Amino acid sequence: MPQYMKEPNNPMPKEWLASEHSLQKIASYKPFNFVDGEGVRCSLYVSGCLFNCPGCYNVVAQNFNYGHEYTQELEDQIIEDLSQSYVQGLTLLGGEPFLNTQVCLKLLKRIRKEFGDTKDVWSWTGYKWDELMQESDDKLEMLSYVDILIDGRFLEAKKDLTLQFRGSSNQNIIDVKKSLAQDKVVIWDKLVK
Numbered sequence: 001m002p003q004y005m006k007e008p009n010n011p012m013p014k015e016w017l018a019s020e021h022s023l024q025k026i027a028s029y030k031p032f033n034f035v036d037g038e039g040v041r042c043s044l045y046v047s048g049c050l051f052n053c054p055g056c057y058n059v060v061a062q063n064f065n066y067g068h069e070y071t072q073e074l075e076d077q078i079i080e081d082l083s084q085s086y087v088q089g090l091t092l093l094g095g096e097p098f099l100n101t102q103v104c105l106k107l108l109k110r111i112r113k114e115f116g117d118t119k120d121v122w123s124w125t126g127y128k129w130d131e132l133m134q135e136s137d138d139k140l141e142m143l144s145y146v147d148i149l150i151d152g153r154f155l156e157a158k159k160d161l162t163l164q165f166r167g168s169s170n171q172n173i174i175d176v177k178k179s180l181a182q183d184k185v186v187i188w189d190k191l192v193k
């Protein structure tokens, strides 16, 4: 099939479960960056994704066995880095964070315990918002700890490098708390483009 006709995979609700796929591995950790969301952020790239988007920005991290194990030492380092006053929050990327809920939930619960809502959480996902709403309990629990979600597969046909924090125009920057409260997608109120 020609490259331009390829499409990402489209799972049925609850078809992919972290419990069946995640090896709880980390592709990389990048503290104190300015590119993965608003403000200064610490970014955790988890390993493993099944969407297989043509043109994926991080192909190596599609492999669930890529990288290294998530350790208590790394978690402690992330918490220490986040405690710096100039750090706005944590960003989860991948790979697919929602197929690594074991790692992400453990970390997010600790962040809320130690920092309350003084640090925000951004997460990327290949799932669309409406798909996530039909997903497994672990994914929905994880979503409840996220402030901003960038949703949807990367689609080469809709690629646009001028967009804020997104690679293609089908993706949205979603205010999670407002969306859950209003039971509809509410776009981030700081969206410029």
Ligand code: SF4
Pocket: 008, 049, 050, 051, 052, 053, 055, 056, 057, 058, 059, 062, 094, 095, 096, 125, 126, 152, 153, 154
């Ligand atoms: S959802 Fe993201 S990480 Fe997964 S294949 Fe698509 S672009 Fe790559």
